[in-house]
Amino acid sequence: MRYCSTRAGVQGRSFRDVLFSGYAPDGGMFMPENIPSLSPETLRTWSHLSYQQLLCEICCLYIPEQEIPRHDLEGLISQALSSFSIPEAVRLVQLKDSLSILELFHGETLAFKDLAMTCTAQFLKYFLRKDGKRATILVGTSGDTGSSAIRSVFGLSEVDIVVVFPRGRITKVQERQMTTSIADNVHVFAADGTSDDIDVPLRKLFADPDLVQGHGLMSLNSVNWSRILVQLAHFLFAYLQLSVPQAEGDALPVLEVLVPTGGAGNITAGCIMKLMGIPLRLVAVVNSNDIVHRALQSGDFSMSDSVKQTLAPAIDIQDPYNLERVFWLLSGRDGAMVKSLMEEFQRTHKLTLPESLHQQLCEVLSSGSVSDDGILEAMRRCWQDNHYLICPHTAVGVWQHYHTLIKPGENRCCIATASPAKFQEAVQKAGLTLDLPEAVRALDKLETRYEVLEQSDDWESKLRQHIESISSMRRRGVAAKNRD
Numbered sequence: 001m002r003y004c005s006t007r008a009g010v011q012g013r014s015f016r017d018v019l020f021s022g023y024a025p026d027g028g029m030f031m032p033e034n035i036p037s038l039s040p041e042t043l044r045t046w047s048h049l050s051y052q053q054l055l056c057e058i059c060c061l062y063i064p065e066q067e068i069p070r071h072d073l074e075g076l077i078s079q080a081l082s083s084f085s086i087p088e089a090v091r092l093v094q095l096k097d098s099l100s101i102l103e104l105f106h107g108e109t110l111a112f113k114d115l116a117m118t119c120t121a122q123f124l125k126y127f128l129r130k131d132g133k134r135a136t137i138l139v140g141t142s143g144d145t146g147s148s149a150i151r152s153v154f155g156l157s158e159v160d161i162v163v164v165f166p167r168g169r170i171t172k173v174q175e176r177q178m179t180t181s182i183a184d185n186v187h188v189f190a191a192d193g194t195s196d197d198i199d200v201p202l203r204k205l206f207a208d209p210d211l212v213q214g215h216g217l218m219s220l221n222s223v224n225w226s227r228i229l230v231q232l233a234h235f236l237f238a239y240l241q242l243s244v245p246q247a248e249g250d251a252l253p254v255l256e257v258l259v260p261t262g263g264a265g266n267i268t269a270g271c272i273m274k275l276m277g278i279p280l281r282l283v284a285v286v287n288s289n290d291i292v293h294r295a296l297q298s299g300d301f302s303m304s305d306s307v308k309q310t311l312a313p314a315i316d317i318q319d320p321y322n323l324e325r326v327f328w329l330l331s332g333r334d335g336a337m338v339k340s341l342m343e344e345f346q347r348t349h350k351l352t353l354p355e356s357l358h359q360q361l362c363e364v365l366s367s368g369s370v371s372d373d374g375i376l377e378a379m380r381r382c383w384q385d386n387h388y389l390i391c392p393h394t395a396v397g398v399w400q401h402y403h404t405l406i407k408p409g410e411n412r413c414c415i416a417t418a419s420p421a422k423f424q425e426a427v428q429k430a431g432l433t434l435d436l437p438e439a440v441r442a443l444d445k446l447e448t449r450y451e452v453l454e455q456s457d458d459w460e461s462k463l464r465q466h467i468e469s470i471s472s473m474r475r476r477g478v479a480a481k482n483r484d
Contacts, residue, residue: 001062003030006328008335015063016127019226022206022219029324030225036061037277040252047244051090052081055233062229080118083108092241095386099401100413102238109177110419113148116230121152128158135216136467137161140202142195143170143314147177149220155183160470164189164198170313173422173440180446188450194307196319201460215471222265222322231269239278242411256281258397258414261292262315264322271326271364285368285400287312292320293369299358302350311372311426312392330360368400379430389434391418392426
């Protein structure tokens with residue numbers, strides 16, 4: 001398995017190469033050059049495997065044995081999932097009205113990102129220790145990614161992590177999970193802007209080959225292929241739990257999956273699983289930041305004038321950057337076309353999808369958009385019907401369930417992306433209550449440490465200087481150690 005850029009400028013990269021990358025040097029995103037397919041026989045064989053076993057099978061398809069031998073890979077995945085609060089790491093809960101909820105929030109930071117982040121961190125550590133090298137991770141976050149990335153490499157001697165979050169646009173729990181993570185290798189910045197504003201200087205930093213190569217700069221955002229890879233297993237696990245037929249020769253049933261969507265990493269993983277042969281009906285559901293919904297409804301892939309603050313802040317995103325990967329897949333891997341489209345979008349923030357691409361997109365995805373009132377409605381109704389409390393992001397998907405009919409003979413699953421404990425204000429606005437986990441209550445008592453990026457600051461320059469100072473400090477530390 002080799003990897004290439006969605007913009008056609010890079011081919012033949014190894015898994016290790018793309019693991020230690022952000023955006024590709026041509027500005028695109030890395031994708032596997034071939035998408036393997038899964039036969040109905042394979043699905044039936046795998047139907048009794050645990051989530052951890054399925055994740056290993058999926059990773060083995062995309063990580064060659066000569067890069068990480070299977071025995072080592074199994075150990076890395078086992079170690080990654082060992083910190084989760086339930087033995088299976090994920091859990092499927094069946095509610096009324098034919099709705100199942102796939103709980104992906106049982107990691108340390110109570111969000112689905114912990115699953116892919118802990119695995120990716122283990123892969124990083126494996127190669128860094130093998131090669132005797134260091135890396136600097138640069139992450140922009142709309143809420144959950146930052147804390148998950150920090151916890152996955154917290155205190156790791158081979159890695160420094162720089163995280164930038166939008167000040168005042170995330171919940172108190174999300175913020176304090178980052179700012180109270182005090183370690184020598186953790187560097188947190190609070191930026192006076194939106195998560196989309198943060199993406200602009202980060203893209204420029206990753207586009208500088210001297211900075212990337214000279215400082216081992218890499219990303220743990222879902223621009224990193226390893227994040228998408230691990231997320232493939234979410235969809236496979238849900239499908240095999242709910243839909244696989246037992247009799248040989250039976251047609252594979254369809255599973256509809258409701259996916260709360262922001263940066264579009266999860267929905268991209270779902271599209272890849274669909275191309276691998278899993279009969280999924282995928283629904284990307286967004287909040288009032290509805291660029292994905294508009295793209296599907298009319299082909300209008302254009303940013304609104306501003307990012308709207310909603311009760312589901314982790315998906316307050318107007319640049320669903322992972323859709324570039326979907327466009328590439330659906331266009332027949334036409335890198336030249338994707339490059340032209342995405343460069344126009346980055347330049348003007350406006351794009352009308354070509355008719356053929358829009359049609360293909362509508363064949364693999366449908367969409368919905370939910371207001372804050374709809375989020376609160378779904379949270380209340382889910383509690384009233386099931387005595388089951390959901391976070392506002394999960395509520396985006398559950399609202400779609402309550403307002404659309406299930407096709408006869410199909411099952412429906414909603415991806416639960418975070419614990420409601422991270423979103424106390426939304427729970428209270430819905431007129432509901434919850435018992436906070438001790439780890440969340442303790443955050444208020446912990447010391448904080450972070451730097452502020454004011455609107456008037458040159459964010460790119462300030463972050464560049466910080467990255468360079470980290471490397472300089474590490475080199476001095478190594479030199480001193482060698483003298484001793």
